[in-house]
Amino acid sequence: MEYDHLSFEGFDDATASNLDTLAHHARQAPQRDAESVQLLIESVVGIHRMLPQPIRSMISVHECHVGDRHMRMKPEQLAQLWGAITAELRAGLDRVIESRADLLADKQGLADRRITQGEKILATLDEFSTNELSEEFARRLEHEGMGSGVAGEARRLQKLFVKKNIQDFDAHKREIHRTLDRIKRIADGLHGRPGGYGI
Known part of the structure; x- marks a missing residue:
């Protein structure tokens, strides 16, 4: 699924901004160095924590939980990990878009998040x-x-x-x-x- 500035329309500014950032990550081409992968993991996990619980539950970040193993990976392994993380993001974002109407109707659920x-x-x-x-x-x-x-x-x-x-x-x-x-x-x-x- 393609993402644009209307993909997350209706969500509050902070949530839409964070979903936009995840969508940007999901579109990025794989990188093959540990530092770039580390920055991706930190950003994805940090933003995921800021999302409302109903949205958080739709977007898995399981592939980000690799400890420090990526620091010892070869370039091709890092590219594979990057691809796995972004594929997981795309699947989650697709679920959010498909469920947008139901999510927007759940005002209490959308309020269940940290203030940014x-x-x-x-x-x-x-x-x-x-x-x-x-x-x-x-x-x-x-x-x-x-x-x-x-x-x-x-x-x-x-x-x-x-x-x-x-x-x-x-x-x-x-x-x-x-x-x-x-x-x-x-x-x-x-x-x-x-x-x-x-x-």
Whole structure:
């Protein structure tokens, strides 16, 4: 089955984003080095943990549970493992698409997942109105964005908020909003990381 931007339409943004990422992995050509296989396994297993339980149960990641055996595999064995992982993903994603109507009707089941790091950051951005932005707000973003590019942008925000002797207030305000826009774009790509549990 082919996957496109409509394949996972109807699911919440985080779930659709994670399914899109798995679909991207499922389409990738086999790699023949251990580092690439390791990155694939880490991504697939990490994203799988973030999916709602009903979807998680449809997508097996059994082939990813190889311990460290892939570190000692020959290139052709690594390519075979890659193919097995992506074939398993395609089979699971096909089941999700075929069952999409039933899945979308199960609101409680779809809510049974962790909050993503991206969602947590986006919620914080929505929580504060423009006139409430402060150094404290930026510190909170830095904490919630740890391990991602959001943390660095949040530190940039902190410096902007404490800056004195501002000569051009309009330019200063524009830089704050540009930084917030960058944080939002980064957060949109952080749905494969946990930020808590329950929505």
